[in-house]
Amino acid sequence: MVVWTSAWLHGAAASDDLLDALQTWAESQEVLAADEDLAARLDLPGPQETPAGPALLLAALRKAGAGGGQLVLPVPGDARGLGGSSPFAKLAMRVGEAVVLPQAGIGLVPQRIAEGILRWTVFGIGDLPPAEHLPIGEAEHGMASAMREAASTLVDLGVAKHRPGVREEIAQTISARPAPPWPEGVPQRTLRILQRATEVEAILWVATDDAPGGALSASAIRGRTEALRPLFDAVRAARRSSVAEMVRVLGDHAEKP
Known part of the structure; x- marks a missing residue:
């Protein structure tokens, strides 16, 4: 919208x-x-x-x-x-x-x-x-950095465990999200970052799903929540920054003779 x-x-x-x-x-x-x-x-x-x-x-x-x-x-x-x-x-x-x-x-x-x-x-x-204002490059870098830090922390906490079918769960989560068309002229970079944000969010939702093999103890859940919160924030920041850049570019094009 x-x-x-x-x-x-x-x-x-x-x-x-x-x-x-x-x-x-x-x-x-x-x-x-x-x-x-x-x-x-x-x-x-x-x-x-x-x-x-x-x-x-x-x-x-x-x-x-x-x-x-x-x-x-x-x-x-x-x-x-x-x-x-x-x-x-x-x-x-x-x-x-x-x-x-x-x-x-x-x-x-x-x-x-x-x-x-x-x-x-x-x-x-x-x-x-x-x-x-968050520059698009800074938002992209922030999401990548937050993902690396979250992965490292989860490994240290012992809650980054593999479970069967996790790749399929992530793919299903991504495919369930609507993929809207975009106006002509929006930067391709912003679309790539939005797609990456969708993929990272899918990983986050799967990571916080306490299926068998997930983090079940209260202390593990608290540790996981703290580890993943910056990544949730980075995904939101990347989406806001991408949309703001689209709006800026569309406005700039409209002002040109």
């Missing part, structure tokens, strides 16, 4: 292409404003009304003067990009992801409310602190 919306707002993608791309995540998309005042300002249905389709959201973003978006991936203990305790921040933290459109003062939070149905709730967010 961040990349495609930014591409569309900068004239680098058609609205139909954006709407088609969203269907990768759910066949049906619906939109609601979080409160009545925002609903009236953006011509969106309010929280007690029948949701609208995503095409109405695009019209609302254009009306609000939205520009390039930002990806927010909050977790407990890391609320960067949310700007304090607000209805937007609380829902984004619970869901674990959100879109911030700072020029329009709007935040979007996706929720899967039923099989095949994704709801986008639109919030007014006011002024937020500037997004933290």
